Amino acid sequence: MTPKKIAAFAIGPISGALLGLISLPTITWFFSQEDVGRMAMLQVTIGFSTLLFSLGLDQAYVREFHEVTDKPSLLKRALLPGLILLTTTLLVLLMFGGTLANWLFEIPEWHLSLLASTALLAAFLSRFLSLVLRMNEQGLAYSMSQLLPKLLLLAVIGTYVVIGAEKSLTNLVIANAAALAFVCIVFAYNTRREWLASMTASLDFQHLKHMLRFGLPLILGGIAFWGLTAIDKMFLRTLASFEELGLYSVAVSFAAAATILQSVFSTIWAPTVYKWASKGEGLENVHKVSRYILALVVLAFCLAGLLSWVVTFVLPPKYDAVRWIVVSCLGFPLLYTLSETTVVGIGISKRTGFAMLAAISGFAINLVGNWLLIPHFGAAGAAVSTCISFWVFFVLRTEFSIYLWKSMPRLLLYSFTLVCVSGAAVFTLWGDSLKGLMAAYWVLLLCASGFAFKDEVRDLFAFLKNFKFDDVRHGS
Template sequence: MTPKKIALFAIGPLGGALLGFITLPLITWFFSQEDIGRISMMQVTLSFSTLFFSLGLDQAYVREFHETDNKPALLKMTLLPGLAILLLTLSVLLLDSEFLSNLLFDIPAWYLSLLVVVALIASFIARFLSLILRMNEQGLAFSMSQILPKILLLVIIGVYIVIGSEKSLSNLLIANTAAIVLVCFVFCWNTRQEWLASIGEKIVVTRLKEMLKFGFPLIFGGLAFWGLTATDKVLLRSLSSYEELGLYSVSVSFAAAATILQSVFSTVWAPTVYKWAGRGEGLEKIHKVTRYVLLCVVILFCLAGLFSWVVTYLLPKNYTDVQWLVISCLGYPLLYTLSETTVVGIGISRRTSLGMLAAIIAFVLNAAGNWWLIPIYGAAGAAVSTSVSFWVFFILRTEFSISVWQPIPRVALYSYTILIVVGAIISTLFGKVLGWSLYGYWLAVLLSCIFMFKNELFEIKSKVKMWSRARDGSIKPLS
């Protein structure tokens, strides 16, 4: 994938993050901490339903895309089974019209349940349609599909503020659901040729069985991964309060700025690495990419440790602790992204059960950690437990991948990830006490990283100069 295509894919996460930095403070000033916590429960449900009802076939679509000639048929075979099961499940749940709202929000209201159902269906369909743009390397369309819903959410919240609308959960839920539905409509429009062509295609049962065999372990792996990412919120709700859940959710939302790296990398990495594997090449390239991603991860952790205090100027006073929580909350997006570079052997060898095992072990560890730490530290305990669990998840994926594929250099990988995770734990649990002394730690790690990766930094600098000169026409770009 060329730098131009990568840049087009980056527009969406970057624009979404920038819009998020505008929208999130508005929401914290306008809506209650409890309602923000309740909305996070809907987001947990959305992620669960997408992972579970996909049946692992979304990953099968990515894996088989470059090896099939009939891509519309591939789309139908991977989308339809999960969608049918999802619709059937929701129909049963709606027999009690207040069940979902009571379960998620502790508020019995049929209209809240209906909004959740609409969001679930739209989110599921959007997941598969986004893969079409991703695999066809349509970066600009993919990015616009991410930015437009953020703009809609910002506009709706702005209208609420201007007209003095009620600061209620239903209004906040309407805004979020509308944004999700817009995502789905935009994806439908941008991929209309593909999904319209798929309508007339037949489902080949034998082929579907093969893909289900590939994706079946991913169902359990997906459930374990959902537990790994959602246990903190679920246990915060049951062991603490909606206020602590709201505080934690805001911290996670700020840390989601790191998903710029995660989203862009994950979008371009899977198609690229499978293309390399199909040609029987790419091991040295994979090692090189791993070092670049490690460099980015360490730098982002260090910058968060040095400048997280900035968020206190954007939020109400009751969100002061966000500056400490956000550092550990970076563990999910950044360590997961790093693990994507080291786990490729599992995908290439089709040993998806090992990925499932890594997720299950990390999930059990996270559940135990949250159970122990939340009653003591509240939201801070949840943040620390999740960060440590994702470090373990990264280690397991790396080692399992090596066991079934090729060895990779990992002294720098493990050394620097230990440094940043330990720093995050100390910052989150004892940041109030240690204060400015922590900045010395993060500065030392940052300087060490710059020295260790000086060759990569010089190479990045030279490539930026080359691309800049090529763009200006002073030299011809390399083909």
């Protein structure tokens, strides 16, 4: 992938994360902590429905894309089964009035159920349409489709503030549902050739069965991964309160700045590594890439530990604990990104059951961790439990990939990530009373990583020194 295409794919995640850091303080200042927590439940449900109803066919689409010639037909086979199931399920739920809203928000209002259904359907469609742009390497269109909903959400929230609109849950759900619907429309416009062609394409049931054999094991794994990332919020709602859930969701949102790395890398990495596999070349670069990502992961943990106090300047006083919680919340995006570099053997071998086993194991650990920690530490306990479970998830994905494919050096991978996760856990639970010691810890770790990754740092400086912006403009 050329520098020009990489830059195009990077615009969306980077700009989206920056806009998120602007809109988030606005929401916390003008909406109640309970409603912020309720919105977290909507996000959890969106993630669950997208994973469940995709039937693993989104992953099958990515895996098969470079191996088939009829791309519109492939899209139809991937999208149609889940779309029918999701639409039917939502229609049935809406027949029961405010049941869906009661499950999500403990407010049984039919209009909230309708808004939530709109958000769920739009998010599902956007998932598949975004894959079309991603696999066709249409980076700018992909980035704009990610950026525009954040702009719309910010515009709607800003309008509420200017006109003095009621700071209600309904208005907050409207803003989020409108943003998701808008991005779906933009995706549909940008991929109109593919999905219009897919409407008249034949539906090859034999190939669909082949895709389902690849994707169905991912349903269980997908649910387990959803649990790995969302069970903390479910436990907070059950064992704590919507206020604690709101505090935690704000910390997670700040940590989502790390999804810049996750989004950019995952968008570029999956198509690239599968293209290498289809041609039988380039796979020797996997270890080199993992070292670069590891260096970035350690750097992100250290900087977050040293600079987390900055968030207190943009949040109301009741969110002061976010400064300690946010570091452990980095575990999900950072360790997941790192695992994407080491898990390629599972994808190449098509042994997706091992991916499911890693997710289930991490989910089980997160269940136990949340059950033990949340009653004593609240949102901080949820953050630590999720961070630890993602470290286990990363280790298992790496070991399974090595078992199925080929060996790779991993002492540096495991040791540095373990030190980061351990430091993050102590920082989150007891950082308020260990401020000086924790600052020294992060500084020492930063220095140690600088020495361990001196070759990567040298390569980076050499690249920046020789980089020419003309290369980006011309895609050379």
